[in-house]
Amino acid sequence: MNLLTVENLTVTLATGSGDAQAVRNLSFNVGHGEILGVAGESGSGKTMTALSMLGLLPYKGKASGSIKFDGREILTSSKREYRDLRGKEIAMIFQDPMTSLHPMLTVEVQLTEHLRHHRKVSKDAARNSALELLATVKIPEPAAALRAHPSQFSGGMRQRIAIAMALACEPKLLIADEPTTALDVTVQAGILKLLHQLRKERNLSVMVITHDLGVLSSLTDRIMIMYAGSEVESGLTTDLLRNPRHPYTKGLIAALPGNSASNSKNLLSIDGMPPELGNFPTGCAFHTRCNYAKESCKGAIPEVTNLNSTHRIFCPINPFSEVTSAGSQS
Amino acid sequence: MKPVSGERKTRKRPLSGTGFTPFIIRRLLTSILLVFGVTFISFSITQLVPGDPVAANLGQSAYSDPEIVAAFEKEFGLDQPVPVQYYRYITNLLQGDLGVSLSSKRPVAEDLKEYFPATLEIALVAVFLALIVGLLLGIISAVTRDRWPDQIIRVFSLTGVSMPAFWTALTAFYIFFFVLGWAPGTGRLEPGGEPPPTVTGLFTIDALIKGDFQTFRQAFSYLLLPAIVLAIYAVGVLTRFTRASMLEILGNDYVRAARAKGLPEFTVIRRHVLRPALLSIITVAGVAFASLLAGSVLVENVFSWPGLGQYAYRAAVGLDLPGIMGVSMIVATVYITMNLLVDILYRIIDPQMKDSA
Known part of the structure; x- marks a missing residue:
């Protein structure tokens, strides 16, 4: 059984011009010890999907559908039940370690406060676990680090501290929202390696949200590509990157530097802009930017096409059904 | 990193250190300077305001008698040039003497x-x-x-x-x-x-x-x-x-x-x-x-x-200059003391703040 099973998740946010759906009828799952990558451009609903797992949607946000965690429906949880889940069963790492750590609290307080709340351990026991955690995430001189404030660390070190915070109560699922986007490339590799290692050592399930396909290829087992709040394609990482079948996925991969089909020095891009919240096109939301779009794409919401037991796309016309290996990975 | 440079400075000049005591001493010194600044400004303003304190404090008949006016001016030092008046005010102030009120005739x-x-x-x-x-x-x-x-x-x-x-x-x-x-x-x-x-x-x-x-x-x-x-x-x-x-x-x-x-x-x-x-x-x-x-x-x-x-x-x-000055001094001191307290509280709430002085 999967650790996390999401069915028909729809997230509605309040915007200046009325309610808007940020996530639409999304269904996916994460297995035990699996790393799922969720990718898409800004505004595709990745972060809102993650926040709804924790019941932390922004002010006046609402989620409907079903989220089963460890066999239990959690979307209908009370505030209290959600609090018992957060940090303890499902932990989250946020995008920018410069802003997600509290500037006025010491690392020790931030590493131990939830541990002490959830596990009711003593201050000394919590401090010892904090020291171990800092060693796990490879912070030098853990004892000195405990007494320091976040401002005394670099971005990469802060993200390691944030990861240690997330791991404190040994959660079953870790949600990482763009964990490397705010970091230098050299630091990114270290964080990715750390996440990989943690998954192996702790059989941790991870949901990584990113718009960086490089992160996806090196870290994930499976990928789900989102566009305008819906899934467009999902499959095993190797399948999906070698053999993308949705025009949008193909575009994303072609847009990677060094991957351009024409092999020219110019970077390829997908024409047009991602649609704005509350202004998603009808039918297949991608039809406004799709080179293969037909008149019929505007009408119907795309049905799922299963290519094999793990690989599926949501495209009304499936233009690459005959092609086996178009844009291959470098 | 900031603390390092702070420690180096501390060895050279104690008052520029980042510790709590040098911080308080520094803020106290600035506060005292501020109080003197306030005396200068409020003294200048009372001089610039149109209105004759002698006329305001003496009755109509006494005001028309030049002798009484001269005696009044002499008693309260109003016959002296303004800089001299200010100098006297400051030297008296340092001895805790705020002058004599023109209206109540008391210190x-x-x-x-x-x-x-x-x-x-x-x-x-x-x-x-x-x-x-x-x-x-x-x-x-x-x-x-x-x-x-x-x-x-x-x-x-x-x-x-x-x-x-x-x-x-x-x-x-x-x-x-x-x-x-x-x-x-x-x-x-x-x-x-x-x-x-x-x-x-x-x-x-x-x-x-x-x-x-x-x-x-x-x-x-x-x-x-x-x-x-x-x-x-x-x-x-x-x-x-x-x-x-x-x-x-x-x-x-x-x-x-x-x-x-x-x-x-x-x-x-x-x-x-x-x-x-x-x-x-x-x-x-x-x-x-x-x-x-x-x-x-x-x-x-x-x-x-x-x-x-x-x-x-x-x-x-009553255009009672010493009285007005006294009140300004008190109000200014309260303002400055409150600011000092606020700064100290800042440091207590967020000990990381090293650079406010």
Whole structure:
């Protein structure tokens, strides 16, 4: 059984011009010890999907559908039940370690406060676990680090501290929202390696949200590509990157530097802009930017096409059904 | 990293260190300089204001007699050039002599000793009330954003900042004294009431020191209504400001991260939101306390409260330069002391702040 099973998740946010759906009828799952990558451009609903797992949607946000965690429906949880889940069963790492750590609290307080709340351990026991955690995430001189404030660390070190915070109560699922986007490339590799290692050592399930396909290829087992709040394609990482079948996925991969089909020095891009919240096109939301779009794409919401037991796309016309290996990975 | 350079500096010049004591010494020195700056500015302003203090203080007939005018000017040093007057004022000030009031003919220092504690007493009670009520309402308002408690509190705080002090003073006096009879009346004690022996000049404290609980109760009942009236504006300001800075902090990533840890909402608010919000709230509270002194002029007149406000009013009307200077000195000192306290509180709340001086 999967650790996390999401069915028909729809997230509605309040915007200046009325309610808007940020996530639409999304269904996916994460297995035990699996790393799922969720990718898409800004505004595709990745972060809102993650926040709804924790019941932390922004002010006046609402989620409907079903989220089963460890066999239990959690979307209908009370505030209290959600609090018992957060940090303890499902932990989250946020995008920018410069802003997600509290500037006025010491690392020790931030590493131990939830541990002490959830596990009711003593201050000394919590401090010892904090020291171990800092060693796990490879912070030098853990004892000195405990007494320091976040401002005394670099971005990469802060993200390691944030990861240690997330791991404190040994959660079953870790949600990482763009964990490397705010970091230098050299630091990114270290964080990715750390996440990989943690998954192996702790059989941790991870949901990584990113718009960086490089992160996806090196870290994930499976990928789900989102566009305008819906899934467009999902499959095993190797399948999906070698053999993308949705025009949008193909575009994303072609847009990677060094991957351009024409092999020219110019970077390829997908024409047009991602649609704005509350202004998603009808039918297949991608039809406004799709080179293969037909008149019929505007009408119907795309049905799922299963290519094999793990690989599926949501495209009304499936233009690459005959092609086996178009844009291959470098 | 900042601490490293700080440590290096500490060895060279102790006063530029980042420790707590050098910080306080540095701030005290700046504060003293500021007080002197204030004397210069207020002295200049009293000289520039059109109006003749001699004419204001002598009667019509005495003013037409050049001998009396000359004697008056000589007695109060008004015949000297302005820089000399200022020099004399400063040298006297350093000896604790604020000059002699033109209107009461008593040393200004004596007058202030009598009037200032009365104002300080209602101002302290007012700021205490304002802080408790303002912070509490502001926090409730922010936490229940856009729901009914927030709506009600916002109406109240807006009313609080919008009502002029003399109007609230008169209305409160009419309702609670004439209509309901809850308030005891004007003044600091009932007519003929014996004030407690002066230690601090605050009747409630002095009564407690003497152990005279009856006088304490009486003094307290007399000061409560003017203090509440004085507090209303500050409550409005503090409520609105607390709400705004709480909402600002609530939008931060680190608050979402704290919630993602599954901490109880109370802990999130107290530890993660209130602490950073307090930094800016304290600044406003400091200014609010100082502005209470300004508000006291009108409130004291309505309640016949023998305080600094009434004294300032009389000194201003009578062009009593030493009196005006004395009041400015007190008000400026209070402002500067509040700023000093705010800076020190900042450092206590956020020990990481090394660079304010």
